[in-house]
Amino acid sequence: MSNDETIPITIEFSGGLEILFSNQKKYSLALPAKDESGEPANVAFLVRHLCDKVMKDPRKELFVLDDTVRPGILVLINEADWELEGEDKYEVQKGDHIMFVSTLHGG
Amino acid sequence: MTTVINSLRQQIAICEASLRELRQQLADAEHIQRQQEKASRPKNPLVTDPTDPFDHDMNFGIPDDFRSEIFAVLEQEVKSPVQDDSAHYIRWPLERYEYKRYGRQLIMPEIGIQGQLRLRNARVLIVGVGGLGCPAAAYLVGAGVGTIGLVDGDVVEESNLHRQILHSTARVGMTKVESAIVALNSLNPNVNLVPYTSRITPETATSTFKDYDLVLDCTDNPASRYLISDTCVLLGKTLVSASALRIDGQLMVLNNPPLPPGDTNGGPCYRCVFPKPPPPESVVSCGDGGILGPVVGVMGVLQALEAIKTLTQKPLAFEPPSLLIFSAYSNPMFRSIRLRSRKVKCTACSMHATITPEALDSGSLDYVQFCGSVSPIDALTPQERISVESYAKLRSGVNPFTGTVSNKDNHILVDVREKTPFELCSIDGSINVPFSVVEATPSSSNNDMDVDEEDWIAQLRRSEKPIFVVCRQGNDSQITVKKMKQLGLDAGGKRYIGDIRGGLESWRKSIDNDFPEY
Numbered sequence: 001m002s003n004d005e006t007i008p009i010t011i012e013f014s015g016g017l018e019i020l021f022s023n024q025k026k027y028s029l030a031l032p033a034k035d036e037s038g039e040p041a042n043v044a045f046l047v048r049h050l051c052d053k054v055m056k057d058p059r060k061e062l063f064v065l066d067d068t069v070r071p072g073i074l075v076l077i078n079e080a081d082w083e084l085e086g087e088d089k090y091e092v093q094k095g096d097h098i099m100f101v102s103t104l105h106g107g
Numbered sequence: 108m109t110t111v112i113n114s115l116r117q118q119i120a121i122c123e124a125s126l127r128e129l130r131q132q133l134a135d136a137e138h139i140q141r142q143q144e145k146a147s148r149p150k151n152p153l154v155t156d157p158t159d160p161f162d163h164d165m166n167f168g169i170p171d172d173f174r175s176e177i178f179a180v181l182e183q184e185v186k187s188p189v190q191d192d193s194a195h196y197i198r199w200p201l202e203r204y205e206y207k208r209y210g211r212q213l214i215m216p217e218i219g220i221q222g223q224l225r226l227r228n229a230r231v232l233i234v235g236v237g238g239l240g241c242p243a244a245a246y247l248v249g250a251g252v253g254t255i256g257l258v259d260g261d262v263v264e265e266s267n268l269h270r271q272i273l274h275s276t277a278r279v280g281m282t283k284v285e286s287a288i289v290a291l292n293s294l295n296p297n298v299n300l301v302p303y304t305s306r307i308t309p310e311t312a313t314s315t316f317k318d319y320d321l322v323l324d325c326t327d328n329p330a331s332r333y334l335i336s337d338t339c340v341l342l343g344k345t346l347v348s349a350s351a352l353r354i355d356g357q358l359m360v361l362n363n364p365p366l367p368p369g370d371t372n373g374g375p376c377y378r379c380v381f382p383k384p385p386p387p388e389s390v391v392s393c394g395d396g397g398i399l400g401p402v403v404g405v406m407g408v409l410q411a412l413e414a415i416k417t418l419t420q421k422p423l424a425f426e427p428p429s430l431l432i433f434s435a436y437s438n439p440m441f442r443s444i445r446l447r448s449r450k451v452k453c454t455a456c457s458m459h460a461t462i463t464p465e466a467l468d469s470g471s472l473d474y475v476q477f478c479g480s481v482s483p484i485d486a487l488t489p490q491e492r493i494s495v496e497s498y499a500k501l502r503s504g505v506n507p508f509t510g511t512v513s514n515k516d517n518h519i520l521v522d523v524r525e526k527t528p529f530e531l532c533s534i535d536g537s538i539n540v541p542f543s544v545v546e547a548t549p550s551s552s553n554n555d556m557d558v559d560e561e562d563w564i565a566q567l568r569r570s571e572k573p574i575f576v577v578c579r580q581g582n583d584s585q586i587t588v589k590k591m592k593q594l595g596l597d598a599g600g601k602r603y604i605g606d607i608r609g610g611l612e613s614w615r616k617s618i619d620n621d622f623p624e625y
Contacts (some may be wrong), residue, residue, distance in 0.1 A: 014434060015355050016391065019543065025437070057547045062389055072385025074430070076444050081380075081430075083447040101432060101444075103381060106352040106393040107239040107327040107403065 006030035007041060007094050011050070015102035017073065020057045027054065031092055043075065044068070044088035046098065063100075074101045127280035134281060134289050141292055200224060204297070209251050222419035223251065229418045230254040230318060234307055234335055235325035236283040237261075238393070238403035239349050239410060241273040243323055246411035248291045252418070254299040255291075256319060259283040260306035266625075270400035307331060310470045312338040321417060323410050324348040327392060329384045330474040336361060336377030337472075340368060340456045341464050347413045348377065349406040352396050356406035356433035359446070360413050362456070364425050369458040371449055375428050379450040387479040402435050409433075486585040491605045495613045498575060518573045523587045524611075532623045534577065534614065538566075542583040550593045567596050573603035581610035 011027040018025045035045040044067075051064050062070065068088060069075055075082040076099040077090055092098070200220060201209075205227075212218045218226075229252050233240045236259040247255055263274040263286050273290040274283065284302045291300055303315060307326075316322060316338050324335045324346060332348065339346040339362050346361040359380070366373030393403075409431070428446040455462045466472055497507035504512050520537040522529055529539040540563045548561055560568075567574065574591065578584040584606035591597065597604050607614070615622040 014432060015357070016352065016396070058549045059546060061386070065386070070386065070389070071383035072381060072389060074380070074444075079442070080445040081447045083450075084445060099444075101357075101430075102389070103385060104350040104352040104355060104357050105327060105329050105332065105390055106396065106398055107235055107237055107325050107350050107406075 005033040007033050007092055007096075009046075009092060009094075009096045009098060011054075012097065012099040013101075014099060015104055017063070017100050017102045020059065020063055021050075021055055022057075029054070040091045042088060042092060043077070043082065043090045043098070046092055047088065069100070072103045074103065075099070076101060130277065131281055131285070134278070134285050138285075138288060138292070141296065201227075205251065208295070208297075212250065218415075218419055225419050226251050226415070227253045229320050230256070231321050231323065231414055231418075232256040232258065232316060232319040233323045233325055234258045234331070235327065236271075236273070236287045237267065237325065237327065238270040238351065238398060238400070239407040240323070240325035241271045241287065242404050242407035243325060243410040243414070244287060244291060245273060245294060246408060247414060248295045248298045248300075250411075250415055251295065252298060252414075254301060254319075256301040256303060256315070257284045257287055258303040258305075258307055258315065259287075260304065266394075270398060270403050272404070307334065308470075309334060309467055309472055309474065313342065313464065313468055316342050316344060319344065321414055322346050323414060325407065325410065328478075329390060330478040332377055333384065333477065334472075334474045337455050337462050337467060339365070340376045340460075341462070341467060343367060345374075345417055346377070347410045347417070349410045351398060351403035351406045351433075352391060352393060354399055354402055354435040356402055358406055358409050358413070358431040358433070360417065360426070360428070363417065363428070364423075368456045368460045371451075373449055373456060374425070375447060375449050376453065376456045378455045379448075379453045380430075380446060382450065382453070384478040387481045399435065402433070405433060484582040484585050486589050487606060491588060492585075492608045493575065493605050494608050495617050498607050498614075499618045516572075518575055519567065519570060521567070521574055521576045521587070522611075523576060523578045523583050528579070528625070531625060534611075537577065540587075542578065542587065545583075545587050545590055548590070548594075550590055564594055564596070567591070571598070571602055573605075575605060575607055577607040577614070578610045580612055581606065581608055584610060 007030070009029050009031055011029050013021055013025055021027070031041050031046060031049060033041055035041050039045075041049075047064060047069055051060055055063060063073070064070060075087075077085045078097050079099075082088070082090060199206075201223060205223065206213065209218075209223055213220065213223055231247055231252050231254070233244050233247075233255060236244065236257050240257070240259070244255060244257065259282070261283050263271070263279050263281055263283055265276075265279050267283075268274060268276065268279075271283070273287040274281075275286070275290070278286040278289065282304050284304045288300050288302060291298065305311070307315065312334055322335060322339050322344050324332060326332060326335065327350075332350075336346060336348070338344075343362075343365045345363045345365045347358075348361055349356065349358045351357075359377075361374060361380075362376050363374035364372070428448065430444045430446050432442045432444060434440060434442075449456055451457055452459055454460060462472065493501075493507075500507040501518065506512075516536075520534060522533050522537040522539050523542040523545060524539070525541045525543060526539060529541075533539070544561070544563060548564070574596065576584040576587045576591070578587075588604050588606045591604050596602070611622065612624075615624060
């Protein structure tokens with residue numbers, strides 16, 4: 001297995017989060033298959049990757065706080081709350097659809 | 108001339124105030140009249156039937172004692188074929204008008220006679236009578252829910268009308284609850300409407316919620332969303348929660364089934380899904396972010412639908428918890444997400460709950476503090492800020508500080524509102540650098556030669572003229588001034604950069620009354 005192997009996944013932002021990601025709602029991403037320490041890529045690594053490599057906006061705190069996704073953002077793995085899938089320890093699989101949804105409060 | 112104008116303005120303001128007062132009084136009077144009519148409507152249908160000539164004669168020009176005698180006889184005659192009123196009641200469980208009015212939903216298996224009776228006996232509380240609450244209330248009143256409580260502390264504003272469909276142009280200035288009651292009464296006078304014209308607080312929540320079967324959260328801020336969810340958990344009420352902003356909406360049915368805290372078979376609450384509130388600076392209101400009328404309308408209608416489904420469902424037929432996401436410009440527009448069940452350590456609905464009825468009622472839970480708030484921005488020194496009056500003088504060519512007359516084009520005015528509002532209206536000669544672009548710019552002017560400086564910075568760097576920054580209310584403009592200085596646009600302090608205090612709202616109020624208010 002080579003080190004530069006990647007996992008193709010789809011990322012989607014909703015509820016206004018796309019503003020932090022150049023106003024682009026959907027990304028097709030090739031995520032490195034291994035994280036910094038050679039472990040299989042999980043959602044925690046994906047979040048770091050998005051923050052460092054994809055997000056151009058300097059307001060990182062509107063996406064990540066205390067090393068995890070900030071309060072008020074739901075992470076959905078293949079149409080299910082990530083709490084049903086093991087949260088940030090979920091190992092990313094080929095073809096996964098991972099969605100970040102900011103909660104809305106208007107009414 | 109200005110005194111004439113001012114005096115006319117004053118007179119108009121006084122007239123408008125008394126007009127508002129009169130409208131309120133009219134609505135109150137109409138409401139009371141309707142209630143009285145309802146109360147005084149006699150039980151015997153014969154008495155109020157205007158098509159019956161005998162009834163007409165009886166009501167006009169006949170002595171009272173004679174009339175009561177005749178009625179006593181008639182009443183006996185009417186009763187004779189059927190034994191009494193209750194027998195009639197058992198034969199047809201709904202009143203005659205109800206079969207007609209609700210016929211289109213009555214013939215459906217999802218509702219039927221049982222469903223309609225459940226709706227009639229139900230009590231639903233709608234918290235917030237705005238973009239969500241208006242359509243939700245309209246459909247629930249239309250469907251014949253027996254009692255509906257309406258909670259809102261606000262008054263109707265003109266900028267509400269494009270989406271808050273129960274209110275009207277004539278009722279601007281009236282409380283939202285009163286205005287909604289006028290509209291809902293004309294839609295269906297058979298529903299008992301209960302007004303609550305104050306905002307919900309921890310002290311009032313329990314006493315307001317306790318008599319209702321189901322609650323709709325139609326509010327617009329995180330603090331009230333946590334308060335409403337906690338109260339529903341403590342009182343065992345199912346909660347239909349929705350929200351909307353710009354082109355997106357979200358919907359959840361929470362605490363369903365509404366089992367006591369600690370029972371893991373109960374549905375998750377708002378705190379299970381969102382244990383911590385979002386940072387206050389990430390919370391955007393419809394006033395700041397914008398909202399498309401039908402988007403929030405769709406969400407309110409869906410709340411009414413979920414309420415009807417919940418109220419009429421067969422016992423123990425609970426759907427697994429889900430979040431419905433609506434995105435008006437995406438394909439598909441709707442998407443349903445599976446949600447978690449109750450959180451084992453939830454502070455509201457688990458065995459380890461710390462939110463108790465006592466804590467809630469005592470008012471010791473500060474929801475506003477829990478959710479935090481954005482403090483007013485005060486980022487600049489007084490020297491870095493200019494009043495709209497001084498800026499107006501400067502535009503006329505007079506230096507407000509020295510009094511000397513100079514060239515009008517002696518400065519650059521940067522408007523940092525987003526592109527769309529800038530295109531609506533702007534001060535002559537201003538250039539637009541949207542705040543989102545300012546914020547997305549790294550603040551340290553890194554000296555990486557391979558990174559091209561953004562266009563807006565390069566453009567401003569080409570000139571040496573002082574820069575004035577304006578926005579809608581005078582907050583974003585301060586942050587922009589700071590950023591410009593961090594980027595070195597002030598040439599080490601040699602070039603003036605400042606913001607216009609109070610922004611375009613002050614400009615409109617004090618300098619240019621024609622400037623549109625939006």
